[in-house]
Amino acid sequence: MSAGLIFIWTHKLIQADVVRMMYSLDCKYVENLVWFKKSVNNVPLDQPSPYISSTKEILLMFKKGDGIELRHQRSADVIIDFEQPASQWVHEEFTEPKPPAVFDMIETLLPRAGYDETLERGRFVELWAKRAARRRKGWIAFHQRKDTNTILLQDMTLEDTVSNEPGAIVANLETNRAEDKIE
CATH class of the missing domain: 3.40.50.150 (Vaccinia Virus protein VP39)
Structure with a gap:
């Protein structure tokens, strides 16, 4: 900038x-x-x-x-x-x-x-805008999606959140999604 x-x-x-x-x-x-x-x-x-x-x-x-x-x-x-x-x-x-x-x-x-x-646009940029927030005229808003199946960490056990593999997160959710690699 x-x-x-x-x-x-x-x-x-x-x-x-x-x-x-x-x-x-x-x-x-x-x-x-x-x-x-x-x-x-x-x-x-x-x-x-x-x-x-x-x-x-x-x-x-x-x-x-x-x-x-x-x-x-x-x-x-x-x-x-x-x-x-x-x-x-x-x-x-x-x-x-x-x-x-x-x-x-x-x-x-x-x-x-x-x-x-x-120009039919504004020059304001909001990073990490809220998904449900009202969009303001003149603002470009970016929302980072969060997995809606995410559960609070206090509801998980250590085995649910940690894997022996470096860079891996394991979550045993009801959807059976597992092991999202972090780059």
């Missing part, structure tokens, strides 16, 4: 590593947004962490190149929203759904990257 903005979700434990990696790719830090997570019963989500519990995810924003028009916002740098229970998305998705306000913020920040009537 010669010029553009990159938005990366991260957790506080690997935030410094992400920043170092992006600097090695000549990307400069611009800003961050915090998603303060609440559980469905309206209390802060308390996730374990080595030192202090975590109730947030961080969206880091990086810029590469020049000539990118960024609209300054008066919006907050914190979004307070509910986290969907894993049971609602874990069977079809690799990552949890993010709050819709994040997309609004990106579209406001980059007004000229949105849907262009003459």
